[in-house]
Amino acid sequence: MFGLAAGEAILRGMERKTRQRDAVCGVFERESRPLSPLEVLQEAQRELPTLGIATVYRHLRSLVEEEWLQLVELPGVPPRYERAGKHHHHHFHCHGCGKVYELEGCTGGFASLVPDGFELESHTMVLHGRCAGCTHAA
Amino acid sequence: MFGLAAGEAILRGMERKTRQRDAVCGVFERESRPLSPLEVLQEAQRELPTLGIATVYRHLRSLVEEEWLQLVELPGVPPRYERAGKHHHHHFHCHGCGKVYELEGCTGGFASLVPDGFELESHTMVLHGRCAGCTHAA
DNA sequence: ATCTCTGCAAATGTTTTGCATCAGC
DNA sequence: GCTGATGCAAAACATTTGCAGAGAT
Numbered sequence: 001m002f003g004l005a006a007g008e009a010i011l012r013g014m015e016r017k018t019r020q021r022d023a024v025c026g027v028f029e030r031e032s033r034p035l036s037p038l039e040v041l042q043e044a045q046r047e048l049p050t051l052g053i054a055t056v057y058r059h060l061r062s063l064v065e066e067e068w069l070q071l072v073e074l075p076g077v078p079p080r081y082e083r084a085g086k087h088h089h090h091h092f093h094c095h096g097c098g099k100v101y102e103l104e105g106c107t108g109g110f111a112s113l114v115p116d117g118f119e120l121e122s123h124t125m126v127l128h129g130r131c132a133g134c135t136h137a138a
Numbered sequence: 139m140f141g142l143a144a145g146e147a148i149l150r151g152m153e154r155k156t157r158q159r160d161a162v163c164g165v166f167e168r169e170s171r172p173l174s175p176l177e178v179l180q181e182a183q184r185e186l187p188t189l190g191i192a193t194v195y196r197h198l199r200s201l202v203e204e205e206w207l208q209l210v211e212l213p214g215v216p217p218r219y220e221r222a223g224k225h226h227h228h229h230f231h232c233h234g235c236g237k238v239y240e241l242e243g244c245t246g247g248f249a250s251l252v253p254d255g256f257e258l259e260s261h262t263m264v265l266h267g268r269c270a271g272c273t274h275a276a
Numbered sequence: 277a278t279c280t281c282t283g284c285a286a287a288t289g290t291t292t293t294g295c296a297t298c299a300g301c
Numbered sequence: 302g303c304t305g306a307t308g309c310a311a312a313a314c315a316t317t318t319g320c321a322g323a324g325a326t
Contacts, residue, residue: 013305014305014306016301016304019299020306021306038290051307052307052308053290053308055307055308058307075213075262079214094256105250107245107247107251110263110265113243113244114230114267115239116270117273118270118273119273120265121267123264125261126261126263127251128260128261129259129260130256132253132256135256135257152280153280154279154324155325158281158282189282192282192284192316193281193283
C-alpha cells in the first residue's frame with residue numbers, strides 16, 4: 001500500500017504565488033458575500049484584466065482543497081465560494097439581483113423529519129426573497 | 139395592449155396525446171419520488187425505447203407549465219420533478235445512491251434569521267445523508 | 277390534410293482539460 | 302533553468318433549439 005491515505009488530495013497544485021492567485025484571493029478578502037466564479041473573474045479582472053476564466057476555476061478548486069475556501073451550493077444557480085472556517089450558517093438568495101448573503105444562526109430540529117432507517121448527516125437551508133437593496137429599488 | 143396577462147404561458151404546446159407523453163406521465167404516476175430528467179428517460183424507455191432525451195425535456199417543461207409537475211431544485215445536483223399540488227414539504231438527498239425522497243412537515247421559524255430590510259418569500263431545506271437502502275448496504 | 281410532436285444533430289452555457297508558452301522560484 | 306501556472310482553444314457535460322419527417326386529430 002504505497003498510496004495516499006483516504007481523503008488526501010492527489011492533485012494539490014497551485015502552490016506558487018502568482019499575480020493571478022493573489023487577485024483571486026484578494027477578491028474574497030475584500031468581499032464577505034459568497035461569490036460565483038463569474039463574480040470572482042469580473043472583480044479580479046479589475047486588478048488583472050488578462051485573467052482567464054479557466055485560471056479562476058483552477059484556483060477556486062485548489063483553494064477549496066486547501067480549505068481556504070468553502071463551496072456553497074444553492075438550488076438552481078451556479079455554485080458560490082466563501083472563506084472557509086466560518087461557524088455553521090445558512091444563506092439568503094435574492095432573486096432580484098441574484099446575490100447570495102450569509103445568514104447567522106440555524107433553527108435546528110430537522111432530525112424529526114427524517115424517516116426511520118435514514119441517516120441524517122447534514123442539512124442545507126436557503127431563504128429566498130429580496131435583499132434590502134432590491135426591496136427599496138422595487 | 140394585445141398581449142397576454144402576466145404569468146400566462148407564451149408557449150403552451152404538447153397538448154396532443156402521444157405515446158411519448160403517456161410514457162413520461164406514466165413514470166410519475168408509478169413513482170412517488172422526485173425524478174431527474176435522466177431517471178425519467180431511463181424509466182420511460184423501458185416502455186418506449188426510441189424515446190429521446192429532448193422529448194423528455196420538452197414534456198417536463200410543458201408539464202410544469204401546465205402545473206401537472208413541479209420543479210424541485212436542489213443544491214449541486216440536476217433538477218428533479220415531482221407531481222404538483224402536494225402540501226408544503228422538503229426533501230432528503232441520499233449521497234449513496236443519489237436518490238431524492240420527499241419528507242413531510244417543516245420546522246418553520248426561518249423569519250428570525252432574515253436581516254432587517256430583507257423580504258422573505260420562501261425557503262428551501264434539504265437534508266443530506268443516507269437512505270434506508272444505502273445505510274443497510276454500507 | 278393539417279399541424280403538432282418527435283428524433284436527430286447542432287447550438288448553448290458552464291466547467292474542465294490539453295498544450296505551448298510564460299513566469300516564479 | 303527547471304517546473305509549475307497561465308491563457309487559449311477544444312472537450313465534456315447538461316440542456317435547448319432548428320429542422321425535416323412521422324404521427325395525431
